[in-house]
Amino acid sequence: MSASNESLQGRLLDGRYLIGDLIARGGMASVYRATDTRLDRVVAVKVMHPGMGDDAAFTERFVREARSAAKLNHPNVVAVFDQGDDNGTLYLVMELVEGRTLRDLLREEAPLSPRRALAVLEQMLLALSAAHEAHIVHRDVKPENVLLAPDGRLKVADFGLARAVSSVTGGAANPTTGVLIGTVSYLAPELVLKQGSDARTDVYACGAVLYEMLTGFKPHSGDTPIQVAYRHVHEDVPPPSARIQGIPPYIDALVARATARDRDRRSADARVLLRQVRQVRHALDRGLPNDPELVADLLPTVDRGTAQPPAPAPTVAQQAEPTLVVGSQGPPPTASPQPPAPEPAPRKRRRGLIWLLIIVILAVLAAIGGFYFGVMRYSTTPDLTGETEKTARQIVESRGLDLTVAHEKYSETVPEGTVMDTEPEAGDNIIDGGTVDVTLSMGKERYAVPKLAGKSEDAARDALAEAHLTAGEPIPQYSARVDSGDVIRGSIKPGKLVKPDTTVDLIVSKGRRPIDVASQVGKPVAEARAALTQAGFRIDIERTRDRDVPRGYVITQSPNNGSAYRGDTIRLVVSRGPARVEVPDVRFMRVDDATDELESHGFKVEVEEDDISVGAGIVRDQDPPGGERARRGSTVTLYVV
Known part of the structure; x- marks a missing residue:
């Protein structure tokens, strides 16, 4: 169980x-x-x-x-x-990803700005591109399966689970139970119709998610899941600009391309859609309100295939057949009461020859017409691959053709400014005076690493995303100059040109490095100063008298333990020794009284009796003598007779 x-x-x-x-x-x-x-x-x-x-x-x-x-x-x-x-x-x-899902983000912040929505979609497509290259189709792309980590990373979850479930239920739509496998709001029409799934199924779901990020609404709605599924099959996803003003037409075209109901008209896989998203982001970054060429390139169209010449014009035989009458050029036959003589055999042969001649003439005319309309009006598209725009234009114009730069795309192999491909393709027929659309290479797609030093970690990640780069794991490091949480530098030098999606690690400040504070109390001041200075602290010394601590030794230290930072000040209180006080004159006093007097002033007393003592107990002399100044706590010697 x-x-x-x-x-x-x-x-x-x-x-x-x-x-x-x-x-x-x-x-x-x-x-x-x-x-x-x-x-x-x-x-x-x-x-x-x-x-x-x-x-x-x-x-x-x-x-x-x-x-x-x-x-x-x-x-x-x-x-x-x-x-x-x-x-x-x-x-x-x-893997446990702390944070929230894209669904949580949409509940709180939808609709997202086009720039932010495309940035999210771009990271989703990076994950799906890796899956599609490994021949893995997700089949259940939805906001709940997109996880957003606190550091800005995005991760897609649940690859393959939808397929495992559908193996039991009988596919995307179970004909017996009507259960739809996969979230119906993002379900591609082919899944509803049980026509199988491929990478384009994920492309459709990504387009639906993009629509929801841009508008805050799902593409289709209905009272039941079956109604929503029906609309996916029979209704196009509306343009986002119909709900949110200010969305450029090329974003509408991107959504339309990704969510085309006929999957042959969609982007082929996540990698192709990723390239199109970056083209749209580039147009958005340039502040273009519209880009007709990009819109035309993105809008879904049926595959053109190889260009075919138009059907030939009607032949002479087709035009003349209703009006030609054989033998109409001769005189009309006259009536005769005599019965007609039998027609000689040569007359039949003559009529056959006339028909043969007509057929030959019509065949020749048809061949001439077919040659003109089917061949003579067409020439062959030249091979322009690798040519510069100037050279390509000279080649096509020398053949009576026109050249239009229809697209510009990045390429890792084709040099910048040269032709990548043409429409029609090289060797295909093209009508005389027609136009060859060429795609020029923009060279290798490279982006400059932005300056990251001094930015907050979130701002640095945003700057890298704007530059089509990926922020790596933060690397903590102490810094005395950069505030805690701000970026010290990136792992790649600013301004360096790198491939898109290159990972740039962020060296993030942990603030100043703490230094343990060692107690110097009771040590000579010179030794204490050297130890604290070597540790990186500043020293502030105060001197005072102390009857218990020898001169030149540390009495107290603040702070005396814990940790501090380089450059902080440590305060030392250093003893100047005990205070000097005036010695009382106790000569001629009784020894007990003299002792009390001296001790009350902080002195120690030592008594010595003369060699010739009379036992009077009177102080004859003292050392040091009365009136001199001596350190409190020092000894006064009394000479008693």
Whole structure:
């Protein structure tokens, strides 16, 4: 029996994964925070709802899809670590991405600005491009499967799960139950019609998500999922500008291209759509309100194929057949009462020859017309690949053709300013006086690394995204000059030209490095000063008298422990020794009284009796004598008779 998901919290799944709090719950599975007790790390565990693991076909497909997803290694893809079946509880172990989903962002902030929506879509397409290159189709792209980490990174989750589920339910739409596999708001028409899925299925979902980011609304709505699915099949996704004013036409065209109901008219895969998104972002960055050529390039069109010559004009035979009458040039026959003589055989042969002659003439005319209309009016498109625009123009004009620069695209192999391809293609027929549309290379796509020093981490990430680059993991480092949380520098020198999506690591300040403060109390001031100065502190010394601490030794220190920063000031109080006071004159006083007097002034007393003593106990003399100044605590010797 499968355990209910509600009882999983606190359970050790498969003897390894300690299940914690529920993170999310969907129609097919629940996601928990868990601890991998073997590797001592926090992970996310997706547990399929009870009963799913009872179907052998589903389990087999689930395992196969999990293995495929685990092969994806991309910073924008949620990593798959493990999968298993614990007594009917089917689960998938994934990287835990703290933060929120794109759905959370849309609830709080939709509609997004075109610039921000395209930046989000670009990271989604980076993940999907890696999947499509590995021949993996997501099939359930939606805001809930797009995770936004606090540091600005975006990750796409749940690759292959929709396919595993559809293997049990019978495809995108189960004919028996009517259950739609995949979120219906982003479902491509071919999934609804059970025509199979490919990379273009994900392209459609990306277009639908882009529409929602731009407008705050899903592309189609209805009272039931079936109604929404019906609209995906029979209605185009409306242009975002119909809801939100100010959206440029080329963004409308991008949405239309991605969400074309006929998948042959969509972008071929995520990599192609990514290139088109970057073209649109480039136009947006240039502040263009419209770009007719880009719009024309993006709008979905049926594949043109090879150009074919027009059908030949009607032949002479087709034009003349209704009016030609054989033998009409001769005189009309006259009536005769005599019965007509039999027609000689040569007359029949003559009529046959006339028909033969007419047929030959018509065939010749048809051949001449066909040659003119089918061949003579056409020439062959020259091969212009690798030629400069100037040379290409000279070549086509020498053949009586025109040349138009229809597109400009980046290329890693074709030099800047030279022809990449043509329409019609080289060797195809082109009508005399026609136009050859050429695509010129913009050279290698390179972007300058922006200056990042002094920016906040978020601002630096935004600057890299604007420059079509990727921010890497932050690298913390102490700095005495840059505030904590700001960028010290990037891992690549500012101004250097690099490929798009190049990762630039951010060296982020942790603020000033703390230094342990060692106590110097009781040490000679010279030694204390040297130790603290070498540690990087400034020293402030105050001197004072102290009866207990010898002269030149540290009495107190502030601060005396803990930590401080280089350049901070440490205050030392240094002893100048005990204070000097006037020695009382106690001569001729009784020794006891003299002792009391001296001790009351802070002196110590030592008594010496004369060699010839009379036992009077009177002070005859003292050392030091009365009236001199001596250190408090020093000894005064009394000579007694």
